[in-house]
Amino acid sequence: MLEQRIQQHFIDSADLKYQAAQVLSHPIAAAVQAVLACVTSGGKVLACGNGASAAEAQQFAAFCVAGFERERPELAAVALTSDGTMLTAVSAGASDATQQFARQVRALGQAGDVLLLLSVSGNDANLLAATEAAHERDMTVVALTGRTGGKLAALLRETDVLISVPHDRAARVREVHALVLHCLSDGVDAQLLGEQETPL
Numbered sequence: 001m002l003e004q005r006i007q008q009h010f011i012d013s014a015d016l017k018y019q020a021a022q023v024l025s026h027p028i029a030a031a032v033q034a035v036l037a038c039v040t041s042g043g044k045v046l047a048c049g050n051g052a053s054a055a056e057a058q059q060f061a062a063f064c065v066a067g068f069e070r071e072r073p074e075l076a077a078v079a080l081t082s083d084g085t086m087l088t089a090v091s092a093g094a095s096d097a098t099q100q101f102a103r104q105v106r107a108l109g110q111a112g113d114v115l116l117l118l119s120v121s122g123n124d125a126n127l128l129a130a131t132e133a134a135h136e137r138d139m140t141v142v143a144l145t146g147r148t149g150g151k152l153a154a155l156l157r158e159t160d161v162l163i164s165v166p167h168d169r170a171a172r173v174r175e176v177h178a179l180v181l182h183c184l185s186d187g188v189d190a191q192l193l194g195e196q197e198t199p200l
Contacts, residue, residue: 013175016167020176027163028180031142032187034161038114038140039064039188044076046109046139048101048130049118052174054081056118060181068185072193080104080130101130111138118177119143120170122150131155144180146173 035045045064047057057079064077080101081087087100105115115134117127122145131152134141141160143152149164156162165176 009171013172016165016172017176017179020165020167023166024163024176024180027161028183029187031161031163031184032191034140034142035114035116035184035188036191038112039075040192041112042076043110043112043114044078044108045114045116046078046080046105046134047116047118048080048104048127050124050126053118053120053177054079056174056177056181057081057116060116060185063181063185068182068189070189070193070196072189075188078108098125098129101126102133105130105133105137105139109134109137109139113137113139115139115141117141117143117152118145119150119152120146120173122147122152122164124152128152128155144177146170 037043038045045061047060048054049057058081061077061079061082064075066074086104109115113134115130117130119127122143128151131141131143132155135155135157141156142163143149143156143160144163144165145152146165147168149156149162153162153164163180165173165180167173167176
């Protein structure tokens with residue numbers, strides 16, 4: 001029974017990725033263009049999320065700075081989830097804890113930068129506040145969510161990008177988010193360096 005359960009996880013994940021490929025390819029391509037326009041004009045990507053999504057935000061920032069699968073010049077990116085001192089200082093202070101990312105966006109963000117958000121529900125109060133702060137700074141928002149995008153989808157502007165994984169289960173959504181970040185990283189590299197097959 002356990003092995004069947006494990007196999008079902010693989011089957012469900014593969015099915016969702018296959019079904020989502022056509023739906024998500026257009027918004028992922030738009031996100032590639034947004035990140036590319038940002039980094040080639042001297043801007044930076046600020047990435048954030050909560051829980052497991054925080055780790056994915058850090059991984060994407062690492063792909064930008066350290067490279068994905070090919071050698072290339074560093075791209076400016078910062079994971080707003082990485083600084084424990086900053087996060088706990090905001091949470092412990094008198095200010096509203098939902099502002100933990102928004103304060104960093106207002107401090108670090110500039111017009112032309114990109115804010116990359118990861119949220120399964122799209123309803124995280126601190127990510128909604130970060131979106132509003134990014135709009136104050138005239139930044140583009142790229143939001144990776146599940147389901148219909150939640151409250152976050154309603155906040156996005158026409159110039160923002162919503163990549164909403166059509167599934168309700170958090171594990172499945174995060175699996176696709178990981179693939180989306182790989183596609184985003186590869187897409188930026190392909191646009192900067194040209195297309196080529198990458199050896200294993």
